[in-house]
């Protein structure tokens with residue numbers, strides 16, 4: 001399954017979820033590839049990689065092979081990104097079939113994995129279009145605020161457009177609420193509002209605000225490795241179980 005994590009609103013927990021869902025799936029014995037497709041490189045930085053790293057831009061430009069660039073860590077394969085990815089993105093515009101560069105790359109290796117998770121930037125960029133063209137499913141993460149919901153509306157529109165022209169089989173898998181505080185009235189109100197007014201399916205699992213989740217990247221680890229007994233680790237493992245069950 002190729003799953004893109006996308007929401008056109010920034011800072012809604014996409015990268016955090018790619019890392020920790022990936023680590024939880026790997027813990028369950030699944031073969032996982034994480035693809036950092038955001039020139040911010042947040043996912044890569046969270047695993048302790050630096051800007052001088054060979055990254056996915058070299059593979060997209062065919063200067064290096066996938067095997068030369070991929071890194072094995074926490075029982076997963078990780079295809080890192082650096083700022084160089086934004087330079088390569090500009091040159092991608094002049095390539096034929098520019099929307100299919102990531103799809104072509106993943107087609108050649110996807111049989112080696114059970115789950116490929118693509119961490120998108122919030123931009124409606126050619127890179128994000130590549131992610132949605134390569135993916136089977138999209139998952140959106142939201143904070144329980146109206147701006148995340150607005151980002152969700154925007155990504156739904158993008159998905160509809162991609163389905164029409166580039167990737168007919170793309171499906172919306174569900175919305176994951178992250179960093180929530182169920183003691184707060186607003187959190188419950190936003191969930192109820194979205195459920196009542198929109199046709200989005202939510203994952204049964206949601207991820208509460210958890211300091212271990214926020215700390216883990218500064219230790220170069222997922223929360224599953226950094227604090228296995230934390231609520232954050234447990235909730236991401238529940239999410240992994242939910243997705244494995246769906247994928248059966």
Ligand SMILES: Nc1ncnc2c1ncn2[C@@H]1O[C@H](COP(=O)(O)OP(=O)(O)OP(=O)(O)O)[C@@H](O)[C@H]1O
Nearest residue numbers: 010011012013014015016122179208209210213214
């Ligand atoms: N469950 C959580 N508990 C505490 N902090 C969290 C939780 N989930 C995410 N965060 C924090 O929220 C911030 C934004 O998360 P993240 O970087 O994953 O968002 P993003 O959607 O990838 O952002 P961008 O759109 O810039 O790529 C980070 O500082 C992260 O540590």
Ligand SMILES: [Mg+2]
Nearest residue numbers: 014015038042
């Ligand atoms: Mg991110």
